[in-house]
Amino acid sequence: MRIIKVTVTPIAIPDVPLANLKGVHQSVFLRSVIELETDTGLVGLGETYGARRTLEGLQKVAAALEGLDPYDLHDLRRRIETALPDGGGINAPTALTDHKLVDVVYSAYEIPCLDLRGKEVGRPLHDLLGGAVRKTIPFGGYLFYKFAKQDLSFGPDIMGEVMTPDVLVEQARTFHAEYGFQSWKLKGGVLEPELEIETMLKLREAFPGHGLRIDPMGAWTVPTALKVVRRLEGVLEYLEDPCKGMEGMAELSAQIDMPLATNLVVVEFEQVIEAARKDAVQIILSDHHYWRGATGAIHLGEICRAAGMGVSMHSNSHLGISLAAMCHVAAATPNLTYACDTHYPWTTKEIVKGGRPVFRDGAVQVPEGPGLGVELDREALAELHALYNQAMVADRNDTDEMLKYRPDFVRKVPRW
Numbered sequence: 062m063r064i065i066k067v068t069v070t071p072i073a074i075p076d077v078p079l080a081n082l083k084g085v086h087q088s089v090f091l092r093s094v095i096e097l098e099t100d101t102g103l104v105g106l107g108e109t110y111g112a113r114r115t116l117e118g119l120q121k122v123a124a125a126l127e128g129l130d131p132y133d134l135h136d137l138r139r140r141i142e143t144a145l146p147d148g149g150g151i152n153a154p155t156a157l158t159d160h161k162l163v164d165v166v167y168s169a170y171e172i173p174c175l176d177l178r179g180k181e182v183g184r185p186l187h188d189l190l191g192g193a194v195r196k197t198i199p200f201g202g203y204l205f206y207k208f209a210k211q212d213l214s215f216g217p218d219i220m221g222e223v224m225t226p227d228v229l230v231e232q233a234r235t236f237h238a239e240y241g242f243q244s245w246k247l248k249g250g251v252l253e254p255e256l257e258i259e260t261m262l263k264l265r266e267a268f269p270g271h272g273l274r275i276d277p278m279g280a281w282t283v284p285t286a287l288k289v290v291r292r293l294e295g296v297l298e299y300l301e302d303p304c305k306g307m308e309g310m311a312e313l314s315a316q317i318d319m320p321l322a323t324n325l326v327v328v329e330f331e332q333v334i335e336a337a338r339k340d341a342v343q344i345i346l347s348d349h350h351y352w353r354g355a356t357g358a359i360h361l362g363e364i365c366r367a368a369g370m371g372v373s374m375h376s377n378s379h380l381g382i383s384l385a386a387m388c389h390v391a392a393a394t395p396n397l398t399y400a401c402d403t404h405y406p407w408t409t410k411e412i413v414k415g416g417r418p419v420f421r422d423g424a425v426q427v428p429e430g431p432g433l434g435v436e437l438d439r440e441a442l443a444e445l446h447a448l449y450n451q452a453m454v455a456d457r458n459d460t461d462e463m464l465k466y467r468p469d470f471v472r473k474v475p476r477w
């Protein structure tokens with residue numbers, strides 16, 4: 062089986078103004094859909110980021126993949142490294158380093174290679190990743206403070222303005238009624254810490270026994286984070302990225318018992334070792350979109366086990382190909398004992414046949430069909446590709462978007 066054709070389709074999906082430390086989501090979010098066709102008539106699918114640097118990286122590599130054997134991931138890596146020396150000369154306003162770009166592009170092509178293998182042998186992806194230790198994958202409801210949407214050109218708003226603890230709890234109740242989530246993550250770093258503490262305490266009251274987390278993305282100084290920890294002791298299952306950088310996390314970690322999690326200070330395998338040595342974090346958020354694909358994410362789980370750390374799973378705005386891959390990775394990561402993050406409730410469109418997946422009690426059944434177990438809905442893909450061309454948004458820029466809602470906004474890390 063050899064690759065004979067590579068198609069990368071950029072798409073835009075209507076989004077709503079979800080707030081974070083950097084600013085707020087634009088009116089669309091961007092994704093790239095990857096199709097690898099083989100000489101045996103199979104098509105492998107993948108979904109990853111759609112911002113310019115990733116998209117151009119994927120496109121540069123596409124031509125170099127002709128003739129690739131989807132079973133040879135070392136060859137895939139070599140081809141990508143050769144096609145993207147020093148970041149492939151792609152300049153775009155992004156935090157994605159040259160080295161990470163290679164990982165992201167590799168991750169994006171690794172999944173469709175695995176999808177092809179599964180399709181060829183007629184086995185679900187999790188079987189190729191060591192087998193499923195669970196078939197029901199729990200997800201956490203991802204809660205955001207948000208503005209009421211001003212620009213409705215690409216799609217309607219969801220839930221209007223959510224800028225107080227009480228309205229945030231209403232958001233969680235709405236998601237609970239629809240998806241049945243049993244745990245919750247709040248994107249923090251948006252309101253004063255006191256209000257975010259109040260929000261978490263109100264969530265605890267509204268959902269006794271549910272897992273709770275908050276992720277301010279490095280918004281708090283160590284003394285501020287310490288105060289928050291004191292108030293939320295016994296309330297949170299873990300605290301995600303409260304402080305900036307490995308040093309800030311280590312300084313906080315040394316003074317508290319609450320586990321710290323990260324998707325910001327540990328994004329490379331080498332950093333796992335540093336984080337363990339400094340005891341800076343106790344839980345790492347895996348993500349097959351940048352931890353060297355599904356196999357890399359499984360390796361990360363194993364390294365975390367060896368380092369005595371826990372594993373949880375990170376998300377970004379995404380659709381069903383990505384969600385299916387997350388389910389397979391989660392199924393095959395024994396020590397992934399927390400509910401995975403997902404932005405899915407904020408997504409109104411789908412590109413896989415059969416539409417939106419079913420969430421029962423916040424969990425999704427891992428697909429059992431060959432490979433990823435999802436099929437591409439070409440009409441839906443064409444519609445979202447047309448939206449990409451129409452929206453004229455090539456990069457994510459939450460900070461510029463925020464200026465439309467708060468003209469005096471200044472991006473600052475830490476903020477409090």
Ligand SMILES: O=C([O-])[C@@H](O)[C@@H](O)[C@H](O)[C@@H](O)C(=O)[O-]
Nearest residue numbers: 081276278324375376377378
């Ligand atoms: O969608 C967002 O605004 C999130 O902040 C996302 O971009 C992050 O990657 C993520 O959810 C996280 O930091 O955990």
Ligand SMILES: [Mg+2]
Nearest residue numbers: 276301302324
């Ligand atoms: Mg995070």
